[in-house]
Amino acid sequence: MNYKPITIDLSYLYSLAGGDKSFEQILLIGAVEDVNIKVSGLKDSWYVRDAEGIRKNAxxxxxxxxxxxxxEVEGWSRTIDQVFADGEFHPELEILAQNIIAGWPAAKSALNRVIEAN
Incomplete structure (x- = not known):
């Protein structure tokens, strides 16, 4: 399957931090750790077709x-969250879940490079 790559655009992070580089670091490190946990949860929930778990992680x-x-992840997650609100499993959204799951390792590496550079 051909998954869409995840692009990184940190403009929202920069606007939140208001130029405070150490606050940027804190936010980004925490976000990367939390995304890692949620992507793992999404993967596990998808595997067992747990609609509630999928929605919670998304x-x-x-x-x-x-x-x-x-x-992209924000948009895909929003779609999954909205569609899974009915409590049913929606296999037709597998491509969106797989885009997130398959794309996360490369995105995580890119974000870790940003963290290390600061």
Whole structure:
């Protein structure tokens, strides 16, 4: 399967931090750690077709991915969150979940490079 890559745009993070580099670091480190947990939860929930778990992890990823500068993940997560609100499993959204799961390792590496550079 061909997954869409995740681009990084940290403009929202920069606007939140208002030029405070140490606050940027704190926000980004926390967001990367939390995204990692939520992507793992999304993967595990998808595997067992747990609609509630999928929605919970996707919902958390909306704000976390905004802070971490991943607009695609934010959009995909928002769609998953909205569609799974009915409590049913929606296999037709697998491509969105897999875009997040498959794209996260490269995005995490890119974000870790930003963290290390500061």
């Amino acid at each position: 919902h958390s990823l909306i704000s976390l991915s905004a802070i971490a500068g991943m607009p």
